[in-house]
Amino acid sequence: MSHDIVxxxxxxxxxxxxxxxxxxxxxFSHHTExxxxxxxxxxxxxxxxxxxxxxxxxxxxLALFASWPVAExxxxxxxxxxxxxxxxxxxxxxxxEASTRIVGxxxxxxxxxxxxxxxxxxxxxxxxxxxRLFAGLVCDILGGGGSGGEAPALPSMxxxxxxxxxxxAEEFFLEIAQTRVRRGGQVNTxxxxxxxxxxxxxxxxxxxxxxxxxxxxxxxxxxxxxxxLCALRYxxxxxxxxxxxxxxxxxxxxxxxxxFLRLTTLAVAPxxxxxAFGVQLDAQVRANMLSPLTxxxxxxxxxxxxxxxxxxx
Numbered sequence: 465m466s467h468d469i470v471x472x473x474x475x476x477x478x479x480x481x482x483x484x485x486x487x488x489x490x491x492f493s494h495h496t497e498x499x500x501x502x503x504x505x506x507x508x509x510x511x512x513x514x515x516x517x518x519x520x521x522x523x524x525x526l527a528l529f530a531s532w533p534v535a536e537x538x539x540x541x542x543x544x545x546x547x548x549x550x551x552x553x554x555x556x557x558x559x560x561e562a563s564t565r566i567v568g569x570x571x572x573x574x575x576x577x578x579x580x581x582x583x584x585x586x587x588x589x590x591x592x593x594x595x596r597l598f599a600g601l602v603c604d605i606l607g608g609g610g611s612g613g614e615a616p617a618l619p620s621m622x623x624x625x626x627x628x629x630x631x632x633a634e635e636f637f638l639e640i641a642q643t644r645v646r647r648g649g650q651v652n653t654x655x656x657x658x659x660x661x662x663x664x665x666x667x668x669x670x671x672x673x674x675x676x677x678x679x680x681x682x683x684x685x686x687x688x689x690x691x692x693l694c695a696l697r698y699x700x701x702x703x704x705x706x707x708x709x710x711x712x713x714x715x716x717x718x719x720x721x722x723x724f725l726r727l728t729t730l731a732v733a734p735x736x737x738x739x740a741f742g743v744q745l746d747a748q749v750r751a752n753m754l755s756p757l758t759x760x761x762x763x764x765x766x767x768x769x770x771x772x773x774x775x776x777x
Contacts, residue, residue, distance in 0.1 A: 612689065663676060730760075
């Protein structure tokens with residue numbers, strides 16, 4: 465039986481590419497210690513598109529679909545830009561039809577004009593939490609952004625960092641949620657201008673400079689939900705941070721770049737986790753990780769709040 469995301473995209477004529485279908489349908493090849501499960505792997509698969517700037521002509525993002533004419537779209541987009549529509553193939557439903565009618569294929573133009581409405585209809589039709597999250601990411605990549613609501617915008621890290629997206633990251637953040645910080649490690653809290661915690665970054669615990677989003681952020685117009693795993697890079701020189709009990713308080717001005725890596729099992733509520741992450745969650749239980757079935761993002765927000773309340777100038 466196909467995943468409801470796969471069926472929803474098929475229903476509106478936007479069938480997903482084979483790789484993503486296999487991931488979402490939980491093909492056994494994606495059930496590995498590093499990959500975790502197919503759903504996790506699918507969020508990794510779209511990560512490069514999230515981290516790249518939205519280009520008005522290049523249409524590699526549309527390779528997410530099984531049969532989209534990418535080369536034709538890029539040629540059409542170049543003509544659109546020349547005709548005055550700066551967004552190229554993107555957001556064509558907002559363009560004046562009269563000004564773009566003469567520049568290309570009527571069928572392709574129709575497909576592009578209806579792309580964003582079709583994506584929004586997919587997102588609205590999905591019932592499960594994890595499916596809406598995935599569809600929201602795709603909507604923002606292809607449809608112009610902002611589907612998830614207000615959130616601070618942070619600069620993207622376009623080059624792949626040394627920080628990986630291994631599924632062991634959950635182990636460390638589950639421990640942090642229980643206020644356990646391994647010896648020699650630190651936990652930094654990234655805050656917005658209103659002192660609201662946005663991310664908890666671990667340093668010296670597993671791979672350094674990976675962070676868990678605890679309140680939403682935007683990367684290149686894509687709404688990144690709580691429970692997303694990201695890599696961070698600081699500005700140089702970095703402003704002197706304030707010390708907290710287990711690390712530092714970092715303002716967004718200390719962050720040069722953020723890279724979305726994947727969604728973690730903490731991205732959905734505990735009751736949704738077995739359905740969304742299946743074999744990955746089972747592996748966490750077998751590995752005796754701390755409370756993978758019950759831990760919540762609110763616990764991590766509480767840890768961040770405690771760090772900030774204890775910080776010292």
